[in-house]
Amino acid sequence: MGLEIGDLADIVRKYPEVYVYLETAKNETFFEGLQSVHGGEEFAKAFQSFLKRFGIRCPGEIDITQPRWAEKPTLLISAILSHIRSVEEGEHRQNFAEGVVESQQFAEELIAKVRKTPFGSMKAKIASRLIYAFRNLMGMREHPKYSLIQHITLYRKHILQEAERLVKQDILVEAEDIYYFPELKDLLQGKITSVQDLVQQRKDQFALDEKRTSPRVMTSEGEIVETAAENALAPEGALIGTPVSSGQIEGYARVVLKPEEAELHEGEILIAPFTDPGWTPLFQSARGLVMEVGGMMTHGAVVAREYGIPAVVGIDQATTKIRDGQYIRVDGTNGFVEIIEAEKYE
Known part of the structure; x- marks a missing residue:
């Protein structure tokens, strides 16, 4: 995903008009506006390909209330422009290729050191297998999370469809207000009265809760555990x-x-x-x-x-x-x- 962001940035580098457009682009007219600038069509095609693969993701993606990249493509603009400002063209691909070589060299050095230890031949085979398995299977730990995000995105889509219906009926002011109702079934069945007043109350409470700072550690009894960080190697004041x-x-x-x-x-x-x-x-x-x-x-x-x-x-x-x-x-x-x-x- 990160490499493809770099590829998108390299396309933008070629077209100053696209860069200027992205600085002020709006979600509602994002792709339509690209058609009117030089290089916009090439960037749009690549960006749509990116969203087809990763559009279900977003910051805080396990929160169903958060808009996905596919819904608000401008969420990615800061990352693309930051890449242009801080990384040279093609540097991201070069760094990745160098990283692959360096990691392979390190693995070979590690196995060579293991081979020099007692029973080294046998241990080297085990180490080699473990390194291979770790490097090639580590990504699989992301698969359950990705599946979860796919389902959350699907649920979000259908919940918002119901929310739009409630907006048309003047029950909700905005579709996103539906997320203030954990009792969603009752809301959809019309069992909740004074809906808009309840939304405002919950918005006010949410704004208050956002100002709170969660403790790092809390026991099941509600006790907050605080410990002073120590590091003998750290200079004073660090x-x-x-x-x-x-x-x-x-x-x-x-x-x-x-x-x-x-x-x-x-x-x-x-x-x-x-x-x-x-x-x-x-x-x-x-x-x-x-x-x-x-x-x-x-x-x-x-x-x-x-x-x-x-x-x-x-x-x-x-x-x-x-x-x-x-x-x-x-x-x-x-x-x-x-x-x-x-x-x-x-």
């Missing part, structure tokens, strides 16, 4: 987290709360609350990754290792402690982040 992708990198921080609003530039480090597959297009542009939540096998960690960028996760309030434009150092080997300089830009 933000301590969990190392999930090795390496050290320095660069300017770019805090992103919503991927569709991201404006990554060359050399910037992505600071995010979390990531899921809907964030993947941004990884091509980032030099490093810092997240508030996550672990060794969460999405951001796995993709960071795939792209070869240092990453530290599990830093509480990283998106507020680190500000846009601060020059930082991310140590993905030892698990900490240093703020080196104040903001480059306000």
Whole structure:
């Protein structure tokens, strides 16, 4: 998916008119408008092919209320434009090819070291098999999630069809208001009165709940567990987290709360609350990754290792402690982040 985002960006590079159009494109007229600009038809064809494969995805995709890329193609524009600003033409494919070679070389070196140990020949065969299985079957862990997203998208489509019917009957003001009713069956059967008043009450409560900060750990009894992060290798004042992708990198921080609003530039480090597959297009542009939540096998960690960028996760309030434009150092080997300089830009 990330590679194909890079391919789309490389098409846009060839056509300045398409780039300008994408900066102000609207979902309602997205593909129609492309037909009127030079190069738009080529980009539209490639983009529609991309959406045919990945259009069911989006940020926060397990949330049925979130619009899919196929519904709102402009959600991907920031990722495409960020790629153009931060990655050279064809660089994403070159980096991927180099990564394949490097990983194969590392596997061979590892097997050679194992072979030199006692019973090395037998252990080398086992290691070789495990490496092969891991590299080729790791992607299968995504299949159940992908199937789930397919079903969620289907459910979303039919729920919105029912919602449009309720809008025409003046029961709902907007189709999306239907998501404020967990008692969906009763709503569709007309068993709920004062629907619009109830929607407003729930919207107000939702707005209040959005301001709350969830604790990292809570027991089944409701007890909040707080522990101070410690790391003997971290310098004084550093933000301590969990190392999930090795390496050290320095660069300017770019805090992103919503991927569709991201404006990554060359050399910037992505600071995010979390990531899921809907964030993947941004990884091509980032030099490093810092997240508030996550672990060794969460999405951001796995993709960071795939792209070869240092990453530290599990830093509480990283998106507020680190500000846009601060020059930082991310140590993905030892698990900490240093703020080196104040903001480059306000």
